[in-house]
């Protein structure tokens with residue numbers, strides 16, 4: 001049975017972000033079920049889910065309340081279109097999102113994954129200026145090492161050479177800047193007349209390997225955008241829903257964006273759903289007579305899927321009922337304390353952390369600051385070692401990422417850290 005599944009996987013499937021040549025040589029891990037912070041494979045082995053099933057899970061797997069909310073909705077309707085029709089779960093969820101989002105955001109546009117939430121943000125931004133008779137405002141500012149998704153628009157504002165470089169000929173041009181206030185100010189000063197928006201991952205760049213912004217930088221670029229009349233897009237697809245210790249990372253510096261992108265944790269890791277929130281001011285620019293053609297011509301077949309919406313509502317209920325954010329704080333402090341010991345390891349260059357987002361960067365020679373070569377696959381080797389010890393991780397190059405479900409117990413958190421430490425030690 002398990003052999004058969006393995007063969008069929010290799011026969012038919014093309015996995016994301018995977019060199020299939022390597023995949024075909026190895027034994028795939030095939031997951032069958034899960035519970036809490038653990039995943040179980042078809043051979044009956046249990047693994048600790050150290051990256052929240054790639055940054056999506058919030059309250060653990062098979063959370064009773066979310067399971068039953070979905071089942072209950074399933075007995076009513078699984079899907080009905082959002083084009084020209086509406087439904088209660090999406091209406092209720094929109095109100096809930098507006099209530100918890102940074103101030104000023106009052107309208108919710110649904111889609112079904114983080115990349116599309118960014119596409120929607122970019123298109124809204126572009127069209128907004130057209131309808132405000134500022135047709136020259138078409139370009140975007142984005143940051144080096146940024147990641148906003150894998151569709152062509154979101155790749156256009158991506159700053160990771162390895163993922164994005166190849167596609168340059170297909171992409172629209174913009175301003176790719178480092179974390180430098182002087183540079184952002186300079187570009188805005190010179191080019192604001194042609195800049196529609198600035199897109200940024202608040203406080204921490206996830207896919208780049210957990211890169212933290214200098215303190216105060218996030219707030220300052222927001223203020224600059226206000227001054228130069230450029231829309232400010234906060235991509236909280238990774239950071240949203242408690243991952244950084246606050247509901248949204250924007251709260252760390254009291255930032256109110258013009259547009260907010262949400263995905264990943266929105267359904268607590270259950271179903272594909274995303275949302276792009278914006279202000280009444282932006283929304284109003286799309287109002288007009290039918291003949292004016294000011295509508296936002298964008299939508300997806302599964303936009304606002306009702307099953308996903310009830311999962312998202314129950315996710316928010318759990319945040320309230322279980323005081324998830326409050327309970328998270330001591331776990332964050334514990335993590336911070338324990339991670340100090342990692343910095344002393346011979347091949348650990350730096351440990352970066354914001355809340356429950358952690359990156360441990362490995363280096364070949366600390367004193368000489370000599371990195372591991374790409375071909376050495378150091379990150380991949382460490383996570384393979386961890387897998388032998390029954391912990392699931394996924395690296396970003398030479399950075400080992402830890403991003404456990406917010407619901408993880410302190411015992412499990414200790415286990416995660418200990419096995420990560422052992423795996424780093426045994427491979428480096």
Ligand SMILES: *Cc1c(COP(=O)(O)O)cnc(C)c1O
Nearest residue numbers: 113114115147148149206237238
């Ligand atoms: C994951 C991610 C995305 C893309 O989301 P998908 O659901 O994978 O398309 C966009 N922005 C950020 C910051 C992300 O971390």
